[in-house]
Amino acid sequence: LSDRERVLLTPGPLSTSRAVREAMLRDLGSRDVEFLAITARVRERLLALAGAEASHACVPLQGSGTFAVEAAIGTLVPADGQLLVASNGAYGRRMAAIAGRLGRPCSLLELPETSPVDPEAVARALAGPRPPSHLAVVHCETSTGIRNPLEAVAAVAARARVPLLVDAMSTFGALPVDARRTPFTALVASANKCLQGVPGVGFALVERTALAAARGRAPSLALDLFDQHEGFERTGQWRFTPPTHVVAALARALDELEAEGGVAARGRRYAESCRVLVAGMRKLGFETLLPDALQAPIIVTFLAPADPRFVFDAFYDGLRRRGFVIYPGKLSETPSFRIGCIGDVSSSDLERAVAAVAETLGELGVSSPGTS
């Protein structure tokens, strides 16, 4: 099999570099001094990426990103608190579902999937007679690809003195965030999106003061960020079996992020890939769900063509045979599919992907991919 048999144009797991995969070829013990040093350094570097060294702690957690989101909500929102989720998609709704499962009172400030979260509406909700104890927002709703105005929402939350929890799962490492200018209480992300590591670990950057106040609060033993953090601080070790290979791969991925020129350079590469993808697909006749001004350079939602010969599974299969893996849509109403721009992927990969789309349409007999 070739090294890059298929390009993953998905929101994670995504295409990783050979060096990142090779970083996993060693077995390191959980108490190995080298592994503990790798863990400590990764924690420092993740904080530094957000300008949060002075104010926050980085708490990595085994599992996918959702585990870290659940841990952050359970650890930071008290049982007598009230979480408000400003939501415009599936990942916002998921945060509310998590709060519900954990028995944390929660309400949704829900917007249509094609409208960015509105900071003024959030400000009104925070100024109501019974303001929430915590606010949560998703930076890029990967379900559509829309970019939410994190900086403006954070400013509103700070003005109202309401702690903000950010799901930056699909943006961290590609869209800049700086805790000194964009105040947040917790920001959650994972290894296998814009950091270009492999799946298996998430992390939360949590304000030290908020973490210190959270002893004994989490309703879960494994998903307790206070205990997890205390473990790292006391012994440098993970509380439970660490994902050693995944952490080694993340360390290598962080080297590559730095070598690329950091978050700004990575964001530029993704933006160029996104531009090439959207231009090519529009030329074929596809329509994007979002106008360009609302689109994050992470993943693009295309509307499914009206032609009944367009069947997603056959389209997916045709692209897979040509070396590209795409993603189904995640809209509540409109049929759609998504193509990602993130990962160890270049704009020329996206050019080839568009050519593969054209070929696959020919195979399906779809001559015009418009929606009407």
Ligand SMILES: Cc1ncc(COP(=O)(O)O)c(C=O)c1O
């Ligand atoms: C914004 C956002 N939040 C949460 C998640 C959930 O992460 P995971 O699938 O790793 O649990 C994702 C995954 O794509 C995401 O894009």
